[in-house]
Amino acid sequence: MLLRLTHLPLWDVSPYLENFVKEVLRLRGPVGFTIRETMRDDVIPLCRPCTEKKGRVQYSVVAKGQTIYVPILGVHCDTELWGADAGEFRPERWDALPQNVNDIPGVYSNLLAFLGGPHNCIGAKFSLAEMKALLFTLVRAFELEMAVPNDDVERTTSPVGKPFVRSEKEKGTQMPLLLKSCSLGP
Numbered sequence: 001m002l003l004r005l006t007h008l009p010l011w012d013v014s015p016y017l018e019n020f021v022k023e024v025l026r027l028r029g030p031v032g033f034t035i036r037e038t039m040r041d042d043v044i045p046l047c048r049p050c051t052e053k054k055g056r057v058q059y060s061v062v063a064k065g066q067t068i069y070v071p072i073l074g075v076h077c078d079t080e081l082w083g084a085d086a087g088e089f090r091p092e093r094w095d096a097l098p099q100n101v102n103d104i105p106g107v108y109s110n111l112l113a114f115l116g117g118p119h120n121c122i123g124a125k126f127s128l129a130e131m132k133a134l135l136f137t138l139v140r141a142f143e144l145e146m147a148v149p150n151d152d153v154e155r156t157t158s159p160v161g162k163p164f165v166r167s168e169k170e171k172g173t174q175m176p177l178l179l180k181s182c183s184l185g186p
């Protein structure tokens, strides 16, 4: 998928790169979840009913001091929001998003990758620029390949997911790649 960028002329790279980065943040964003603590008793309206012990409800009652789990990647993979292909890596989806995703209260592009609200990520714009600059430069200059089998790479489940090689767990975070130099495109 990455290599597709090398076949595009410079002036066509930008929209696809934009879509590509959004799709990476949707499916593989480094922050998989976060938590919040409620400051007071409250009732939170739900966008669709869910089943609790007492039956189907349209709202959730929360008590002061309760921990709320915010499933960032869970929201990004929800088929009711993104459609049946929510689990597929498909940058083209960003050219025609389903209406449902407009209600996701993220600070960036229908995603919770950088969260929302007063404590959203202050590094969002910096990291978007960094990702695009790195991808644009590296992918046009090198062919990249995994140096270990795909299924030997896993990511940690702490709030910030980091890759590690299952058979070399003692080495900590790593994702070995093979880089082959290739000529720059037009």
Ligand code: HEM
Pocket: 029, 030, 031, 034, 035, 112, 113, 114, 115, 118, 119, 120, 121, 122, 123, 124, 126, 127
């Ligand atoms: C792809 C890269 C990044 C992602 C996906 C990301 C995501 C996030 C998320 C989800 C939060 C909210 C965490 C929470 O409150 O539970 C956050 C907060 C924050 N991020 Fe990032 N971040 C990224 C890069 C950066 C960078 C490069 C910087 C600094 C240069 C940065 C600085 C911060 C800071 C200071 C906060 C705390 C803001 C606050 O509590 O008011 N982040 N980030």
